Amino acid sequence: MPKLARALTTGFAAAALIAAITPAATAEPDTAGWPCPRLGLADHWYGGNAAKIQRVIDERGRCGGHRDRPAPLAVFDWDNTVIKNDISDQTVFWMIRHDKVLQPRERDWRSTSRYMTEDGANALRAACGTATPAGKPLPTSTNVACADELLSVRKDGKTTAGKEVFAGADRRKMEAAYAWVAQINAGYRPDQVRAIARQARDEALRAPVGATQRVGSTTQVAWVRYYPEIKDLIATLDRAGFATWVVSASPKETADVWSAGAGIPPSRTIGIGSLTTHGRINGHLEGCGGIPDGADGIITYIDGKRCFINKKILGVQGAAQLDPAPAALRQAVAGGDATTDVSMLRDATGVRIALNRNKDELMCRAYDNADGRWAVNPMFIQPLPELKRTYPCSTTAYENADGTRDPVLRDDGSVIPDQRDTVHG
Structure with a gap:
């Protein structure tokens, strides 16, 4: 037809x-x-x-x-x-700095995206560990390796070692690294996600133009x-x-x-x-x-x-x-x-x-x-x-x-x- x-x-x-x-x-x-x-x-x-x-x-x-x-x-x-600038970036940065990223189901990062590779899941597991129970906040404000691995997934779609984190998505309909920002909110209520976004927004609008922030071991944009x-x-x-x-x-x-x-x-x-x-x-x-x-x-x-x-x-x-x-x-x-x-x-x-x-x-x-x-x-x-x-x-x-x-x-x-x-x- x-x-x-x-x-x-x-x-x-x-x-x-x-x-x-x-x-x-x-x-x-x-x-x-x-x-x-x-x-x-x-x-x-x-x-x-x-x-x-x-x-x-x-x-x-x-x-x-x-x-x-x-x-x-x-x-x-x-x-x-x-x-x-980018609101998903600012929200992820704020979540990492304030220990708001949750340990995924069964402590398995493959549960956060059907497109996640074994290399990606293994890198996140190694960096973030398995000591934190599923659904509980990871200590990303102090665990620099975990923070850096999460950032690398969000920003580059690769592990800090340069390996691909996502594979198999239709590239005209899906950017798996973008979708992942929504998917790592699993366990939160929508109103809790909005509350996190409001706090990240307030900080980004208060920050002077050109300001940066420390996230893990990296320096990131801090303003919108x-x-x-x-x-x-x-x-x-x-x-x-x-x-x-x-x-x-x-x-x-x-x-x-x-x-x-x-x-x-x-x-x-x-x-x-x-x-x-x-x-x-x-x-x-x-x-x-x-x-x-x-x-x-x-x-x-x-x-x-x-x-x-x-x-x-x-x-x-x-x-x-x-x-x-x-x-x-x-x-x-x-x-x-x-x-x-x-x-x-x-x-x-x-x-x-x-x-x-x-x-x-x-x-x-x-x-x-x-x-x-x-x-x-x-x-x-x-x-x-x-x-x-x-x-x-x-x-x-x-x-x-x-x-x-x-x-x-x-x-x-x-x-x-x-x-x-x-x-x-």
Whole structure:
């Protein structure tokens, strides 16, 4: 069955999908007859990006006499898109420094991820030991070897000896090291995870820009800041009647705590969804796209971001959640900074904001700008300097599900030529 037909037959009909997202607009103020709101920090954007964004607001917003239209959709990644730096990193750092990482079930680290290798499990077991009972906090504030091994898994997906920790995941739907941040919360109640996230958030926002912290034997970033320009954009979209969502590859509980600071409530925040048993997180994950709950085969990562947008926002059912929804239903505005966000950005029909962090596939598509809807912008805080190479778009910038590399293709199947880095700090 063709993909579009499958999207409409296994999901709602197009009209029903529109109805499903329309109620989000009922809480918006009546803007009929008023001009569309303007970006307050337009002069902070690179080149003509603010004008490109404003044009979509003016054309798609429920303003300027268009109160009767359905609420247009806007979706944003979180880490390094709405904020500078990474909330999962800060949460893991805080947990390690405050002895909040729990000994896994049966003291076996393979229970924390179906993709964990023997090398990974053995390294964690050797470093963290087996003296601590299952479900009890490991002494990571004093056990430097354990802290370093946990950090290496989170940051690099490798042991401190350089061996792979994860293997076998579909690389277009799952980043096992990202999922693992949610899975090591097993044993906690969701409200306890949110409490940890709040404490990590408070510390990161208090820390001066550029501050570092000691975690194990390593020096790590200690600060996070919201981008004023993205908060201004979100507020402008909200005033224009858009339904604005966050779609993060951090745990849902952690993303909920942070997104409120940008005016996005938990009801419009999508993150890695953890399953529970008797009210406690059990280490397994919500499914999507025909992948069942507990199979741990998909998170909000590349095609998984599209999947959960279709599931949570548009109400598409079953395997069709992995396909692009009909254009009339998809997000008008999307923002992201990494290959994690590629599918979510490609689906946007108005403007696709790419904050430049030198991520190959994303920047290949953004610089190619085949349909003119991409807006490449330096990061608003500590932007990266010019990349002294071209992106290998024509050879290896696309990562397949099995981890092999190929050229990046346009929608028509043609190869994107290598692209130079031209938008930088």
